[in-house]
Amino acid sequence: MRGMILLALLFGSPVFPQMIRYTILFNGRNAGSELDTYSAGGRVTSAFEYNDRGRGPKVSAQYVLGPDGSPRRTEVTGVDYLKSPVNEHFSEENGASQWKSTAEDGHAKSPGFYISINGPFAEQAFLVDAIRKTKDGRLKLLPAGEARVERVADTTAESRGRKLHVTEWAISGLGFEPSPVWVDDEGKFFASPGPWMAVLREGWEDVNQHLYDTQQKAADARYGRLGKKLARHPGKPVAFEHVRVFDSETATMREDQTVVVIGDRIASTGSTASAKLPPIVERIDGRGKTLLPGLFDMHVHVGAVDGLLHIASGVTSVRDMGNTIDDVTRLKNQWDSETAIGPRLSRAGMIDGSGMYQSPAGLVGDTPEQVRQDVARYAGLGYIQIKLYSSLKPELVKVAADAAHARGMRLSGHVPNGMIAREFIEAGADELQHINFVFLNFFRDKVKDTRTPERFTSVGEYAAGLDLNSKPVQDFIQFLLARHTTVDVTLVAFESMFRGRPGKASPDFAPIMDRLPAQVQRGAYIGGLPVTAKNDQTYKDSYKAMLAMTKKMYDAGVPILAGTDSTPGVMLHRELELEVEAGIPAAKALQIATINAARLLKQEKDLGSIATGKKADLVLVDGDPAARISDIRRCRIVMKNGTVYSSADVYGAAGIGPAN
Numbered sequence: 001m002r003g004m005i006l007l008a009l010l011f012g013s014p015v016f017p018q019m020i021r022y023t024i025l026f027n028g029r030n031a032g033s034e035l036d037t038y039s040a041g042g043r044v045t046s047a048f049e050y051n052d053r054g055r056g057p058k059v060s061a062q063y064v065l066g067p068d069g070s071p072r073r074t075e076v077t078g079v080d081y082l083k084s085p086v087n088e089h090f091s092e093e094n095g096a097s098q099w100k101s102t103a104e105d106g107h108a109k110s111p112g113f114y115i116s117i118n119g120p121f122a123e124q125a126f127l128v129d130a131i132r133k134t135k136d137g138r139l140k141l142l143p144a145g146e147a148r149v150e151r152v153a154d155t156t157a158e159s160r161g162r163k164l165h166v167t168e169w170a171i172s173g174l175g176f177e178p179s180p181v182w183v184d185d186e187g188k189f190f191a192s193p194g195p196w197m198a199v200l201r202e203g204w205e206d207v208n209q210h211l212y213d214t215q216q217k218a219a220d221a222r223y224g225r226l227g228k229k230l231a232r233h234p235g236k237p238v239a240f241e242h243v244r245v246f247d248s249e250t251a252t253m254r255e256d257q258t259v260v261v262i263g264d265r266i267a268s269t270g271s272t273a274s275a276k277l278p279p280i281v282e283r284i285d286g287r288g289k290t291l292l293p294g295l296f297d298m299h300v301h302v303g304a305v306d307g308l309l310h311i312a313s314g315v316t317s318v319r320d321m322g323n324t325i326d327d328v329t330r331l332k333n334q335w336d337s338e339t340a341i342g343p344r345l346s347r348a349g350m351i352d353g354s355g356m357y358q359s360p361a362g363l364v365g366d367t368p369e370q371v372r373q374d375v376a377r378y379a380g381l382g383y384i385q386i387k388l389y390s391s392l393k394p395e396l397v398k399v400a401a402d403a404a405h406a407r408g409m410r411l412s413g414h415v416p417n418g419m420i421a422r423e424f425i426e427a428g429a430d431e432l433q434h435i436n437f438v439f440l441n442f443f444r445d446k447v448k449d450t451r452t453p454e455r456f457t458s459v460g461e462y463a464a465g466l467d468l469n470s471k472p473v474q475d476f477i478q479f480l481l482a483r484h485t486t487v488d489v490t491l492v493a494f495e496s497m498f499r500g501r502p503g504k505a506s507p508d509f510a511p512i513m514d515r516l517p518a519q520v521q522r523g524a525y526i527g528g529l530p531v532t533a534k535n536d537q538t539y540k541d542s543y544k545a546m547l548a549m550t551k552k553m554y555d556a557g558v559p560i561l562a563g564t565d566s567t568p569g570v571m572l573h574r575e576l577e578l579e580v581e582a583g584i585p586a587a588k589a590l591q592i593a594t595i596n597a598a599r600l601l602k603q604e605k606d607l608g609s610i611a612t613g614k615k616a617d618l619v620l621v622d623g624d625p626a627a628r629i630s631d632i633r634r635c636r637i638v639m640k641n642g643t644v645y646s647s648a649d650v651y652g653a654a655g656i657g658p659a660n
Helices: 002-011 122-132 205-230 304-312 325-337 368-380 394-406 421-426 436-440 454-465 471-482 491-499 510-515 518-523 536-556 570-582 586-600 629-633 647-653
Strands: 018-026 029-039 043-050 058-065 071-079 085-093 096-100 105-108 138-142 146-159 162-172 179-184 189-192 197-201 238-247 252-262 265-271 282-285 289-293 295-300 315-320 344-352 385-388 410-413 431-433 486-488 618-622 635-640 643-646
Touching: 018 205, 043 122, 058 122, 122 138, 122 146, 122 162, 122 179, 122 189, 146 205, 162 189, 162 205, 179 205, 189 205, 197 205, 205 304, 205 325, 205 647, 238 586, 238 618, 252 289, 289 586, 295 304, 295 570, 295 586, 304 315, 304 325, 304 635, 304 647, 315 635, 325 344, 344 368, 344 410, 368 385, 368 394, 385 394, 394 410, 421 431, 421 436, 421 471, 431 436, 436 454, 436 536, 454 491, 454 536, 471 536, 491 536, 491 570, 510 570, 510 629, 536 570, 570 586, 570 629, 586 629, 618 629, 635 647, 643 647
Parallel strands: 238 282, 238 289, 295 315, 315 344, 344 385, 385 410, 410 431, 431 486
Antiparallel strands: 018 029, 018 197, 029 043, 043 058, 058 071, 071 085, 085 096, 096 105, 138 146, 146 162, 162 179, 179 189, 189 197, 238 252, 252 265, 289 618, 618 635, 635 643
């Protein structure tokens, strides 16, 4: 033993494997762990898992790192977030690389850093170390792309009388914004802090808030710089001339119109032939283009980069359906003041019951008094709505509904476990989140626990077999209509789950694949819920049933909302395409995403249509989305509150190419 210690001192490296354990937190609760073991010869093993409301990965990873810090071999096995199999392999020999997984099979004649699709957090530190060893701070990624790092902040973490110097690095090239990662002075992963999900070295969990605040300060500064760079404030009136205007009130188009904006308001709108323009005016040629009211996404969970993605996509108003109070308030203040780019933000406050399936965001209510206090807190902060979640005790739904309604707030949510949708609405809910809960209304005897992924898989198994013309279904739709219940269907949130297959581009991303950052594209090939040869077609048919149910509710007069609960901005376009695929006319889908949403939010006096005196929230797109709904993707100019944005430039700031 003494000799081994002497060798370690002489050669400056540990003889024994170094084991580092991490705690994974969701909303401050222990939800999983990562254990990384570093051995001689650049060998690293990692065991990584967490439980997010019954979802979450469980993987084992093995690496052999080269002298430059890049993996020479990678093996990752287990299950992914949706419990689909993970079987990922990479190797580099003599400068040539090859990789294979359930989603990919490729090779390259030159080396590069292979990013695992389902790898542990330690891999981020490997990447930082490898990039820092390059001459120019750039590193080729495999299968495609390039990564760069920027040193963002240094701090001393302090916990339980201990101190440790750590550094925040921001990795560019992996997603829509730089990915922050904290490492120690040995270059090993230390933390990924956050209010929802946090990963911290074991024993240092109490530094999460300090690291997150430091990280957030740098992120706010970055988005502030982008806001100044990309926002244009016209010093004179702006006229959109010879443009096709979407009349959201009637769901029709008006040809050859001119719309004049002065400051933050629409000053006039009418035929170009009769238009009278101010003597000094900025002219925008609208020939061949359509001017729409700013779009609404009625189901989001916002983050900072989402502001860019929404505005670039023409989404000027959103409804956040569950977030941390501090984060959503900070973003609302930034976007309202235009110190950062983002849409108008309405907030719904989430309330859930405690337990292992508790939501990672929002407040907890296990007693009537707690629920009333939660509602009062949200109301006092200016929230417009309460959203209940799956672990809330069913007997507390009426308590929440009464408290919300007494304050003029709406109540909606997931149907709590132990209830069905009809009972949820009878207890006072004004709205349902997600089309799957409509189907679960008919599967009570087949579903054990809707807090778990069973709320997805059971719909995949049984929705295709539900007779949508049956009396129970027709009665339920009439019940929704009689109760004036709104349904936030979020069709796009389920498309990749039910239609996505490993190795094939998921249909929600397929139309924009070539515009996305290279590493983001890989996620579109992972697949969705685990399927077998036996139920593959059943899941596809069940998704068709979701579309058909949406159309039946729409035809009956049940109010449908356009919400995504998915990738911001670009997926609202897909949501509208799916509504049209379901059979809703394109012009009516546009109406749903404009004036109908504004009315539900009680904002129709200022927003939702193009009319004199209303706020100047406008979207100029190439083509005619009422004739071809996919033209909605071809955003050119977005105006929010009279501020002008180039869609292409704002997309570019998030690494997305412009629409053709």
